[in-house]
Amino acid sequence: MSGEMTDFTDEELENFLLNQVDLRHRKVSKTVEEVQKIVKDLTTEVSTKDAHFQSIAHSGVNNEHLKDQPALLSKWSALLKGRSTFNPAIQVLTPTLILIAVPLRGLMGYKELHTRQWRYYTITGSRLLSPVRDPEKLHQWLELESFLSPAQEWHDNCVAMEGDIVPAKVVNVFKEQLEAAIKTCRLSDKVTIQDSVGSVVRVAVETSETQVQVELVPTVELMNCWTKKARWPRLLQKWPSAERGRCVKSFGFNLMATSNYHWLLSFSRAEQVLLGSIDEDGGCRRKCYRIVRQLKEDLWCPGSKPVITAFHLQTLLFWICEKYPSISDWRSLRDSVLRLVRKLHKCASQRYLRHYFVRSYNLLKYANTNELDDLAKKISEFLDNPGTYIH
Incomplete structure (x- = not known):
């Protein structure tokens, strides 16, 4: 390499934040607001026609099942002070790829069961000679028995099979209802259902600025409970504090219908709580994350289907926060940014991110x-x- 290596200063990074990063934030916020309104209208329409689904207006702590838990509600609103347009159902993976969890209705009182071993059915109802493969580490079966009193419609063959709630079936029902809702709401000029592989409903949404891809995923929201698969916080962990850890876990987890037989574990609410309170000590973790996300989107892997999304970066940030819990590690923006970039380089090189x-x-x-x-x-x-690169 010829010449001197050029570095950047904290001041240049602050300018980069003010210019590029804030511009992205404004654009994305506007897009999300428009998408949210459209999807809210569509899911509200779907929920009036089919009792399995709720509007995204009822996701997270707004879920109809949570009216009797005022403590959780006040905790959530305290965490989100000043973030009025924020919806817990929405994850912005890139500026043009948004994941939206569509909450399911009528599944109350979840408890984790030891599920039975083998399944020999297919989604169409024919029999198999050898069993359906076991779920991967981040997936699980979901049995009707896991809920205290599932609403009657969950026993229907259109969503259940041999006592399991089958994600592919739920997605099919949702997709049919969504197609009808697009017509009823007269949104055919703005929303187009895309061909997609597997059990994912992907739509293209025209916003005033650009076209975005939106994945709509029927989701069982399980508040105030935690899965045994997530052994967290870890022993002797200093970040986050024990109190914050308890708070994070109280928001529970989700089961998302993203594959044919198995439900995907998702901790998006817990992650939002962690990210929202990440700089309580006055550190620069969030700034650092936003800068690296911008570099990733502009320079390293642009486009709507990048190999690394905001979710991966956020995961990496949490691991680094855990490894460097002290505020003294998060005073210099320059050092923090370079540390996150080096860790990202290591993940990409080793093709490994826990x-x-x-x-x-x-x-x-x-x-x-x-x-x-x-x-x-x-x-x-x-x-x-x-x-x-920073100017």
Whole structure:
């Protein structure tokens, strides 16, 4: 490499935040607001026609099942002071790819059961000679028996099979209702259902600025309970504080209908709570995350289906916070940004990033290795000369 390595200062990073990062924030907020309104109208319409589904207006702590838990409600609103448009159902994975959890209705009183061993059915109802494969680490079966008194409609063959609630069936019912709702709400010019692989309903939404891809995932929201698969907080862990850890766990987890037979564990509410309170001690963790996310979206893996999304970056940030719990590690923005970038480079090179709550699961297990290698190469070039990219 010829010449001197150019570096950047905290001041240049602050300017970068003010210019590029805030601009992205304004654009994305506007897009999310428009998408949220459209999806709220559609899911409200679906919920009037089919009792399995709720509007996204009722997601998270707004869920109809939570009216009797005022403590949780006040905790959530305290955490989100000043973030009025925030909806716990929405995850912005990239500026043009948004994941929205559509809450299911009528499944109350969940408890984790030891599920029976084998299933021999297919989604269409035919019999198999050998059993359906076991769920992966981040997935599980969901039996009607797990709920105290599931509403009658969950016993229907359109969503259940041999005592299991089957995600692919739930998705099919939702997709049919969504198609009808798009017509009823006269949104055909704004919303188009895309062909998608597997059990995912993906729609293209036209917003005033751009077209975005939105994945709509029927989701069982389980508040105030925690899964045995997530052994967290870990022993002797200093970050987050024990009190914050208890608070995070009280928001529970989700089961998302993203595959044919098995439900995906998701901790998006817990992650939002962690991220929302991440700089209580006055550190620069969130700024650091926003800067690296911007670099990732602009330089290292742009586009709507990148190999690394905001979710991966957030996971990485949590691991680093756990490893460096002290405020003294988060005073210098420059050092914090470089540390996060180096860790990201390591993840891409090794093709390995542990899930934050279910640590034995590698989030990059099925990622495209060529894209990861390409990402590692670009980050390496950045680290050789970071100053040329921040201005």
